[in-house]
Amino acid sequence: MPNSTGTTSCTISSHQCRCFELLSPEDQKFLEDNSVRVRYKKKEIICKQGSFVSHIMHIEKGLAKVFIDNGKNMLVLKIIPSGNLLGLTSISEEFNTYQYSAMAYLDTEIRQIDIAVFRILVGRNPAFAREVIDILSSNNVQITGRFFCLTHKQSFGRMADILLCLSDRIFKTAEFELPLSRQDLAELSGMSSETVIRTLKKFDEDGLIRMEGKNFSVLDYERLRRISETG
Amino acid sequence: MPNSTGTTSCTISSHQCRCFELLSPEDQKFLEDNSVRVRYKKKEIICKQGSFVSHIMHIEKGLAKVFIDNGKNMLVLKIIPSGNLLGLTSISEEFNTYQYSAMAYLDTEIRQIDIAVFRILVGRNPAFAREVIDILSSNNVQITGRFFCLTHKQSFGRMADILLCLSDRIFKTAEFELPLSRQDLAELSGMSSETVIRTLKKFDEDGLIRMEGKNFSVLDYERLRRISETG
DNA sequence: GGGAATTCCTGATGCAGATCAGTTTTTCGT
DNA sequence: ACGAAAAACTGATCTGCATCAGGAATTCCC
Numbered sequence: 001m002p003n004s005t006g007t008t009s010c011t012i013s014s015h016q017c018r019c020f021e022l023l024s025p026e027d028q029k030f031l032e033d034n035s036v037r038v039r040y041k042k043k044e045i046i047c048k049q050g051s052f053v054s055h056i057m058h059i060e061k062g063l064a065k066v067f068i069d070n071g072k073n074m075l076v077l078k079i080i081p082s083g084n085l086l087g088l089t090s091i092s093e094e095f096n097t098y099q100y101s102a103m104a105y106l107d108t109e110i111r112q113i114d115i116a117v118f119r120i121l122v123g124r125n126p127a128f129a130r131e132v133i134d135i136l137s138s139n140n141v142q143i144t145g146r147f148f149c150l151t152h153k154q155s156f157g158r159m160a161d162i163l164l165c166l167s168d169r170i171f172k173t174a175e176f177e178l179p180l181s182r183q184d185l186a187e188l189s190g191m192s193s194e195t196v197i198r199t200l201k202k203f204d205e206d207g208l209i210r211m212e213g214k215n216f217s218v219l220d221y222e223r224l225r226r227i228s229e230t231g
Numbered sequence: 232m233p234n235s236t237g238t239t240s241c242t243i244s245s246h247q248c249r250c251f252e253l254l255s256p257e258d259q260k261f262l263e264d265n266s267v268r269v270r271y272k273k274k275e276i277i278c279k280q281g282s283f284v285s286h287i288m289h290i291e292k293g294l295a296k297v298f299i300d301n302g303k304n305m306l307v308l309k310i311i312p313s314g315n316l317l318g319l320t321s322i323s324e325e326f327n328t329y330q331y332s333a334m335a336y337l338d339t340e341i342r343q344i345d346i347a348v349f350r351i352l353v354g355r356n357p358a359f360a361r362e363v364i365d366i367l368s369s370n371n372v373q374i375t376g377r378f379f380c381l382t383h384k385q386s387f388g389r390m391a392d393i394l395l396c397l398s399d400r401i402f403k404t405a406e407f408e409l410p411l412s413r414q415d416l417a418e419l420s421g422m423s424s425e426t427v428i429r430t431l432k433k434f435d436e437d438g439l440i441r442m443e444g445k446n447f448s449v450l451d452y453e454r455l456r457r458i459s460e461t462g
Numbered sequence: 463g464g465g466a467a468t469t470c471c472t473g474a475t476g477c478a479g480a481t482c483a484g485t486t487t488t489t490c491g492t
Numbered sequence: 493a494c495g496a497a498a499a500a501c502t503g504a505t506c507t508g509c510a511t512c513a514g515g516a517a518t519t520c521c522c
Binding site for chain 2: 015068070072073075077088089090091092093094095099100122123124126129130132133134136137138139140141143144146147148150151152190231
């Protein structure tokens, strides 16, 4: 029986997006004919908060962060690995401008799909609409977990969360070379880069992880999970 | 031209829910036949995090809070006034248990709609599906704003946000009798009740609001808005 | 209506983590 | 390969808010 109170705070959504599989070959072609592929280099801005939305984007390859920014502070809402959609909230015409910006962590390949075409398919294919609903619901749950984490856990719990997420969900292995800087981790965890460094160092000293520059290995999942849970 | 960087952090969604208007009289009857109305008294739990979802709920009258709780900390996700839906993320079968709890702030009347029926309507009525998508998108944007607020604004900004939200969106007047305790405000703003009291007192001293027990009047919207923006 | 129980309020103290002010190491451009 | 710029790291200080501890005012309820 899964624990009902466990609040995970992963930075990525758990939903396996399979929205295009549900389309007939004709509709897939319809989408394809109204798509373009664009490559972004590391650190390039993919979309900018406040600008008009004309496309929904599908990350084909790479990794991006989605964030909001008021000029003074910035908050990373999530990170999106390949296979996921970006800009889906704008499927609702109420949000015809981006509510957030996105930036490539790595060289990233994106498929831009005309939003009008996307809306047409939602209107005529209930299974597709259903999948959109599932993705939006999943996003809601994910952002909620992250919200809880950043407001109620403290530095060790947050860092444990991020390490677990990176290892389990993004790289899917215990050892990985992290393409993110300490500053990136700071943004993700909502703390200062100094605190990130100190926290990681403590984890290293305590034998929870092994860390050499950008190379990380998770040594003790069990203990990390406990830290994540207790905050 | 609206400001693209302004992050409002209202506790309620801006979306005017009109999901039932889109249904044909027959479908409305279909829904009606599969609905029940339930009354909750002040402080009663409406739904409990972790339990199975069998209904989607529509607040017909009253006011409720939606929150998550890990036993140690609690976080209010939003407050829902009448005319809004509760439990909509569970339209996705992935989330067959409540991700949050809800509690009535006031005596509240709720219409429970069989979730299977709701799903059938989404499947056969594209306009209805579209409305569900709009609501989910709107929820996403709202929670995001609140997330930013609670992680990056400090006590004065948060309190200003809440007062503006209560006045503009909930009570729709500058003077109101607040049914929430200081402790409730503390939960909403993610701070301690002591800090709430001190912050409100400062606003009162500075002439931004007038406060006598549970009676509030907003005196200076302009200045409150500035405080909300600058954090 | 009177005593108990909440809620409201106030001042004192503590602390997690931001900020500041550096030094060292790595990365990058030419 | 070398110098500059960026990132990583370290210690010292500062601060906003939580927490604690208690008192005053309301509300609740037999």
